[in-house]
Amino acid sequence: MRKSPSDLLIPIQILGEGKKSFSFQESVVAFPVLAEMEERGEGVFVSPVEIHIDLWRADDIYCGEGTAATQAELICGRCLEKFLFPLKVEFTLAFSRFSVDKEDQSGAEERELAEEDVSLIPFAGDELDLREAVQDQLLMALPVRPLCREECxxxxxxxxxxxxxxxxxxxxxxxxxxxxxxxxxxxxxxxxxxx
Ligand SMILES: [Zn+2]
Ligand SMILES: [Zn+2]
Structure with missing residues (x-):
């Protein structure tokens, strides 16, 4: 099944060894897990997600380096007041082609472990999906227990x-x-x- 078209799907054939810069401004609806957070009332993303990223190819790996930023209105876990949380992340990404091949099972497992070590993001086909990668970065930067301020x-x-x-x-x-x-x-x- 083909995913719906999105700016955040980058065709790999346009990437080379030189860095190529991309900028996006995406509504939060482009990020399913963030949109679900809004639906559950855990927060509201009050500005679109701004993404700036450089992408390039290094042998078989597609590399990315960039930032993503938005403003989230969260609810303080102590006083229950809403407060604005500036969410900004810097990240590096490395995409590696996911290959289902003829290797025996043990070899495949070994490789899987090795890929985890350097956090390679597997991809298939001829596009890199930045949406999920960026969403993961934003989710990791969200506080587990939001506080309006440390001394609340x-x-x-x-x-x-x-x-x-x-x-x-x-x-x-x-x-x-x-x-x-x-x-x-x-x-x-x-x-x-x-x-
Ligand atoms: Zn009292
Ligand atoms: Zn508070």
Missing amino acids: LGLCPVCGADRNRESCGCPETAVNPKWAALAGLRIEDQENKES
Whole structure:
């Protein structure tokens, strides 16, 4: 099955030993996993993904060196406020032709391991798919637990107040487990409302 045409599919025949520069501005819908994140309410990509990349061929390997950037609006894991996260990655890529050939099984396994070591991206046909490669880079740069800032004080586990804005005066220690559970519920409610 042929993938839908995209600017991010580069025909290898246009690549040579000299570096060739490409620039793209792609809507987030071009990146299925990022689009799914938006659907799940985990974040909103508020600007298109800007990609600048140099591509060239070195023997059997197609190499890439570039940057990708966008702005993501994420939800802080502590205070549940939305905040803007500038997502910018620098990356190098190396594509190697994926060959299903006559080698015996052990040889193939060995080669697979060797390819993993240098993170070669297998490709087939006559195009390099930058979409998935760039998407992987962006995903790796996203924080696992987003924080609006490192010092975010979060919500009070007792009364749910945003401790960045007010000091509710609740005792820091010895939280009654019953109240802690209710505070947890309240946090979940807010999350649902926001998504
Ligand atoms: Zn926060
Ligand atoms: Zn409180």
